[in-house]
Amino acid sequence: MCHYCGCREIPLIKEFIAEHEAVTNAAGDALRALDSGDPARARDLVTEMTAVLLAHWKGEEDGLFTVMERDPEYAPYIAALVEEHRELAAFLSGADLADPADTAALRRAVQELHHHIAKEEDGLFPASLTALTGDDWDLSIQAWRTAHLDGNLRPAG
Numbered sequence: 001m002c003h004y005c006g007c008r009e010i011p012l013i014k015e016f017i018a019e020h021e022a023v024t025n026a027a028g029d030a031l032r033a034l035d036s037g038d039p040a041r042a043r044d045l046v047t048e049m050t051a052v053l054l055a056h057w058k059g060e061e062d063g064l065f066t067v068m069e070r071d072p073e074y075a076p077y078i079a080a081l082v083e084e085h086r087e088l089a090a091f092l093s094g095a096d097l098a099d100p101a102d103t104a105a106l107r108r109a110v111q112e113l114h115h116h117i118a119k120e121e122d123g124l125f126p127a128s129l130t131a132l133t134g135d136d137w138d139l140s141i142q143a144w145r146t147a148h149l150d151g152n153l154r155p156a157g
Helices: 011-035 039-068 075-094 100-131 134-147
Strands: none
Touching: 011 039, 011 100, 011 134, 039 075, 039 100, 039 134, 075 100
C-alpha cells in the first residue's frame, strides 16, 4: 500500500484501511484454523469477516464509489471493484468449509481479496484526494456512517 500521497490521513480512508486490515487478519486466521484442523473456528472467522465486508462494501459503494463513478475516468474501475464485491459475497454466503473444494476456493478468494484491496489502497484512494469535492467527502462519510449504524463497527467521530 502506498504511503506517499497522504490519503491514509483522511479519516474516512483510515476507516476503510482499518476494515481492510480487520478482514485480512480474520481471513488469515481462518486459513490457519483450517490448517490446524479447526473448521468451526474457521467458519466463525469467515462469518466475522463477512459481516465486516458487508458493512464496508455498503459504505464504499453508497459513498466513495458513488461519487467517483460519476467521472467517466473512474467508472469502469469502480464497476470492476463492485463486481469483485459481488463475487466474493456470493462465495462467502454459500461456502462450506467442510468441503475441500470450498476450502481451496477460500484460499484463492483470500489471495484475490489482497489484490482487490491493493486496487483500492494504491489506486482509488489516492485518486480520491483530487477527484472529490468537499460535498463528495461529506456524502461519502455519511454513507459509511449509515452502513455502520447496526453497531458492527464504531463510526468515525
